[in-house]
Amino acid sequence: MSSSLPITVTVNGRERRLDVAPNETLLAVLRERLSLTGTKKSCGEGECGACTVLVDGRAVNSCLMLAVEADGRDVLTIEGLASGDELHPLQEAFLEAGAVQCGFCTPGMIMSAVALLATNPDPTPAEAKEALCGSLCRCTGYVRIIRAVLDAAPRMRPVGNGTHN
Amino acid sequence: MQSFDYARPSSLADASELLVRRGDDAAALAGGTDLIVQMEKGARAPALVVDLKRVADLGDGIERRDGALRIGALACLEDVARDARVREGFPALAEAAGVIGSVQIRNRATLAGNICNASPAADTAPPLLVYGAQVNLFGPRGRRSVPIEEFFLGPGRTALEAGELTESVDLPLPNGPTGSAFCRLARRRGMDLASVNVACRLSAAGELRLAFGAAGPTPILVQDEGEVFLKDEATDALGARLEQMAEATRPISDVRAGEDYRRAMLRVLSRRALNTARRRLPESE
Numbered sequence: 001m002s003s004s005l006p007i008t009v010t011v012n013g014r015e016r017r018l019d020v021a022p023n024e025t026l027l028a029v030l031r032e033r034l035s036l037t038g039t040k041k042s043c044g045e046g047e048c049g050a051c052t053v054l055v056d057g058r059a060v061n062s063c064l065m066l067a068v069e070a071d072g073r074d075v076l077t078i079e080g081l082a083s084g085d086e087l088h089p090l091q092e093a094f095l096e097a098g099a100v101q102c103g104f105c106t107p108g109m110i111m112s113a114v115a116l117l118a119t120n121p122d123p124t125p126a127e128a129k130e131a132l133c134g135s136l137c138r139c140t141g142y143v144r145i146i147r148a149v150l151d152a153a154p155r156m157r158p159v160g161n162g163t164h165n
Numbered sequence: 166m167q168s169f170d171y172a173r174p175s176s177l178a179d180a181s182e183l184l185v186r187r188g189d190d191a192a193a194l195a196g197g198t199d200l201i202v203q204m205e206k207g208a209r210a211p212a213l214v215v216d217l218k219r220v221a222d223l224g225d226g227i228e229r230r231d232g233a234l235r236i237g238a239l240a241c242l243e244d245v246a247r248d249a250r251v252r253e254g255f256p257a258l259a260e261a262a263g264v265i266g267s268v269q270i271r272n273r274a275t276l277a278g279n280i281c282n283a284s285p286a287a288d289t290a291p292p293l294l295v296y297g298a299q300v301n302l303f304g305p306r307g308r309r310s311v312p313i314e315e316f317f318l319g320p321g322r323t324a325l326e327a328g329e330l331t332e333s334v335d336l337p338l339p340n341g342p343t344g345s346a347f348c349r350l351a352r353r354r355g356m357d358l359a360s361v362n363v364a365c366r367l368s369a370a371g372e373l374r375l376a377f378g379a380a381g382p383t384p385i386l387v388q389d390e391g392e393v394f395l396k397d398e399a400t401d402a403l404g405a406r407l408e409q410m411a412e413a414t415r416p417i418s419d420v421r422a423g424e425d426y427r428r429a430m431l432r433v434l435s436r437r438a439l440n441t442a443r444r445r446l447p448e449s450e
């Protein structure tokens with residue numbers, strides 16, 4: 001029963017059928033099988049948040065989830081946010097606030113923020129920090145990242161575009 | 166990560182049978198936030214991973230059941246931390262569940278997994294101890310319920326027998342008015358293990374339950390009773406009583422803190438937890 005397991009997973013709105021090995025992480029499948037390299041791998045052990053994606057609308061570390069565990073689930077990655085050329089309000093807010101330097105942490109930060117704003121459309125700075133505390137940034141010092149999240153919040157309250165959660 | 170076989174049983178009986186048959190070769194997977202890290206690092210290399218998340222009888226719900234709040238084995242820490250009934254009736258548990266790891270970790274990690282790993286520093290253990298939780302188990306010989314005080318046997322060791330699985334955790338609703346709180350010391354706010362942690366429950370009659378984590382090989386529960394705990398005064402008498410209660414602890418020195426520092430901080434956190442618990446006692450007795 002080991003070698004390969006069939007799974008069906010919805011990624012960014014599109015249903016995918018894949019055969020995965022039990023020891024493949026969701027992160028590896030996203031990056032290496034589906035070429036969705038926006039999701040980053042860094043620590044591989046849940047410490048840095050670079051690999052954050054949403055599974056059924058909730059932020060998780062994709063490095064700590066086996067791909068087979070995603071069977072039947074709905075996965076949203078950074079690639080699923082923009083619609084065509086139009087950026088998601090959080091992506092725009094990150095650019096405007098100067099919250100992106102090297103950009104390595106950015107997809108994870110934004111995915112955590114998407115999950116936060118979906119359940120808490122008007123977060124306090126403390127709530128925004130708590131929601132993002134699982135993501136490390138080695139460049140920005142976080143101030144502009146938090147500002148970007150708070151800036152994006154009112155813009156998302158009407159109708160969000162691109163997200164499906 | 167090295168390769169392994171993967172099984173996804175749909176019933177408790179099948180899950181348990183697999184774990185018995187494969188013994189130490191098998192590892193049970195719930196949230197995976199410890200197991201997958203250990204496998205990634207090569208610290209554990211099970212030949213078989215038994216994924217419990219599709220076991221029909223294992224729920225992720227939190228519900229009132231026979232004078233208790235029952236937390237299903239698959240309930241994640243974020244859901245425990247946010248549940249209104251947990252926050253209202255068992256705030257120390259909500260506080261502890263809410264400081265573990267990060268949102269991403271808490272969305273996967275389960276309460277049951279936190280206790281089954283039996284880390285001496287497990288943040289949810291002291292609250293479960295002061296609330297007198299019962300751990301409901303399913304195993305080859307059927308179901309049984311173990312008081313949480315008897316659940317932890319040592320670092321990484323629990324009362325679980327071969328093939329036994331935690332089905333749910335019950336938090337008995339208190340008989341009278343109580344106040345409770347959780348305090349922890351860590352080197353930073355998020356994403357760190359506790360250097361020490363303390364949970365406290367005080368009843369309006371002055372019964373005090375304190376539980377300490379990262380203060381010995383297992384989390385430790387101690388109890389005392391007296392008027393002195395109800396008074397909002399930092400008297401020597403109170404200090405001496407709390408000191409006595411902390412005598413049961415056996416902290417060690419490690420990378421997170423030295424033994425003496427742990428002892429000193431246990432005193433501070435005990436007082437803080439007691440003060441908060443006292444403030445949370447309902448006004449009229």
Ligand code: FES
Pocket residue numbers: 040041042043044045046047048049050051052061062063064
């Ligand atoms: S790569 Fe997943 S948390 Fe660091």
Ligand code: FES
Pocket residue numbers: 099100101102103104105106136137138139140
């Ligand atoms: S922008 Fe470089 S790590 Fe955050």
